[in-house]
Amino acid sequence: MLLAAASRGQRVAKIGQAERVRQLEAEEAGDHLFANRVRVYPKSVKGPVRRFKWGVLIFCLTLYYALPWLRWSRGPGQPTQAILLSIWHERFYFFNLEFWPQDIYYLTGLLIMGAVALFLVTSLAGRVWCGYTCPQTVWTDLFMWVERILEGDRNERMKRDAASMCFDTVWRKSLKHAAWVFIAFWTGGAWIMYYVDAPTVTVEFWTGTASTEVYFFTFLFTATTYLLAGWAREQVCTYMCPWPRFQSAMLDEQSFTVTYQAWRGEPRTRGKRANSAGGDCVDCGACVTACPTGIDIRDGIQLECINCGLCIDACNHVMARTGRPGWLITWDTLADQASKAAGTHTPFRFLRPRTIIYLTALIVAAGVMTTALALRPGIGLSVQHDRAPLFVRLANGDLRNGYTVKIVNKAWTPANFVLTTPGLARAALTEAERTQTAASQLELVVEADSVGTFRVFVTGQPAGATDGSQPVDFHLRNTATGEQTVYHSVFMSPTNGAKP
Numbered sequence: 001m002l003l004a005a006a007s008r009g010q011r012v013a014k015i016g017q018a019e020r021v022r023q024l025e026a027e028e029a030g031d032h033l034f035a036n037r038v039r040v041y042p043k044s045v046k047g048p049v050r051r052f053k054w055g056v057l058i059f060c061l062t063l064y065y066a067l068p069w070l071r072w073s074r075g076p077g078q079p080t081q082a083i084l085l086s087i088w089h090e091r092f093y094f095f096n097l098e099f100w101p102q103d104i105y106y107l108t109g110l111l112i113m114g115a116v117a118l119f120l121v122t123s124l125a126g127r128v129w130c131g132y133t134c135p136q137t138v139w140t141d142l143f144m145w146v147e148r149i150l151e152g153d154r155n156e157r158m159k160r161d162a163a164s165m166c167f168d169t170v171w172r173k174s175l176k177h178a179a180w181v182f183i184a185f186w187t188g189g190a191w192i193m194y195y196v197d198a199p200t201v202t203v204e205f206w207t208g209t210a211s212t213e214v215y216f217f218t219f220l221f222t223a224t225t226y227l228l229a230g231w232a233r234e235q236v237c238t239y240m241c242p243w244p245r246f247q248s249a250m251l252d253e254q255s256f257t258v259t260y261q262a263w264r265g266e267p268r269t270r271g272k273r274a275n276s277a278g279g280d281c282v283d284c285g286a287c288v289t290a291c292p293t294g295i296d297i298r299d300g301i302q303l304e305c306i307n308c309g310l311c312i313d314a315c316n317h318v319m320a321r322t323g324r325p326g327w328l329i330t331w332d333t334l335a336d337q338a339s340k341a342a343g344t345h346t347p348f349r350f351l352r353p354r355t356i357i358y359l360t361a362l363i364v365a366a367g368v369m370t371t372a373l374a375l376r377p378g379i380g381l382s383v384q385h386d387r388a389p390l391f392v393r394l395a396n397g398d399l400r401n402g403y404t405v406k407i408v409n410k411a412w413t414p415a416n417f418v419l420t421t422p423g424l425a426r427a428a429l430t431e432a433e434r435t436q437t438a439a440s441q442l443e444l445v446v447e448a449d450s451v452g453t454f455r456v457f458v459t460g461q462p463a464g465a466t467d468g469s470q471p472v473d474f475h476l477r478n479t480a481t482g483e484q485t486v487y488h489s490v491f492m493s494p495t496n497g498a499k500p
């Protein structure tokens with residue numbers, strides 16, 4: 001029975017392989033430049049790798065769908081969503097942190113850290129990101145699960161697709177696509193909730209009062225999820241994603257990857273009993289039929305391999321059923337495999353030049369980011385000098401310059417500030433729109449979590465040696481917290497001999 005199952009598996013595997021060979025021959029002969037897609041029908045597998053992959057999938061999906069509903073109290077008038085990238089408020093809220101548009105360099109730092117972390121993980125364990133946590137993999141896995149429930153496993157689906165349409169096929173396929181659209185819709189909807197308050201937008205969506213943008217982007221993300229996870233599948237990983245192209249630059253002989261132990265498996269012993277002369281591989285094709293990208297891991301590391309490890313589970317079953325030791329396909333390093341082929345063992349080395357470089361870069365980037373975040377000012381100041389007139393001479397001989405002063409108050413309460421220009425002789429500041437006596441310091445109030453814009457006149461005597469302009473520093477101090485900041489600007493005056 002086992003042999004019958006194995007030969008059935010081989011026949012099925014060969015259908016795909018024969019089509020690939022035919023295409024390659026046609027391409028080599030120059031028959032055509034375009035190769036038709038070879039449809040992949042992955043067979044379901046059971047085992048520890050598959051269970052772990054289900055666990056990661058459930059964790060990732062739960063996180064994705066649940067996070068927008070997590071609440072966080074920030075005080076009156078503030079959004080209550082823990083993670084919110086509010087386009088309308090121009091803020092990114094992350095629990096206790098709030099990022100303004102001018103904090104964009106934190107995003108740059110975060111992207112750098114993400115990229116370096118990915119390099120490090122790839123150099124240690126190959127494409128585990130692709131095999132387990134990449135959204136394309138997670139949603140494709142989910143869609144395939146739905147497909148298997150409704151259309152059956154690999155052989156049944158292949159037979160169904162090869163046969164002409166019947167009522168049974170029509171209702172199953174219709175239900176499958178409806179389920180895919182349903183999942184895609186909730187995926188697109190959940191994505192929108194990262195940009196607008198989740199409970200509010202849910203009510204608005206179903207009562208028809210949400211904005212056009214909300215409906216448009218929900219539809220857009222529904223469509224892309226449905227197409228990429230339902231139709232494109234492994235084509236995204238193989239042809240659309242750039243990552244497989246440069247992942248090889250991060251791999252070395254010490255990287256853990258899914259590996260066929262050729263020294264143990266070859267020569268293949270199709271149909272032979274365990275302990276017979278030859279290798280452990282019975283050439284059943286179970287590893288190929290289980291592969292979501294349709295490749296044969298026995299050909300070595302390939303661009304299409306996403307390191308998911310499902311072929312390990314598939315092969316372990318065959319090994320158990322034929323009375324052979326498991327893990328013919330396993331996670332291992334090329335260095336260890338070469339040693340094992342020679343009867344020795346090479347221990348895994350975590351610290352190697354490339355991992356040291358990635359780890360150092362990651363620690364430095366994390367250190368810089370944490371320090372910058374800890375020292376991040378709660379206030380901001382920018383001062384823009386008037387373009388015209390550059391200065392005005394007053395009756396008492398003093399000069400007056402006009403400025404537009406912008407003060408950022410990142411606190412969730414209003415704040416009082418004092419503005420001074422200590423380097424300017426006889427300095428007196430006044431707000432243009434307010435009738436007040438000019439004084440050496442100007443008191444300004446900025447609303448909570450906002451930017452205050454003020455027209456400010458500065459009167460003073462330029463230093464004798466200046467000709468046309470002199471530097472002047474604007475000092476801003478929060479009267480409650482004592483936090484200070486300085487903005488370097490200029491005080492304009494006539495050039496030698498010129499009269500204003």
Ligand code: SF4
Nearest residue numbers: 291305306308309311
């Ligand atoms: S060869 Fe194995 S590890 Fe690679 S994609 Fe296929 S099933 Fe996953």
Ligand code: SF4
Nearest residue numbers: 281282284285287315
């Ligand atoms: S490696 Fe394992 S699953 Fe693949 S053909 Fe050989 S015995 Fe079958």
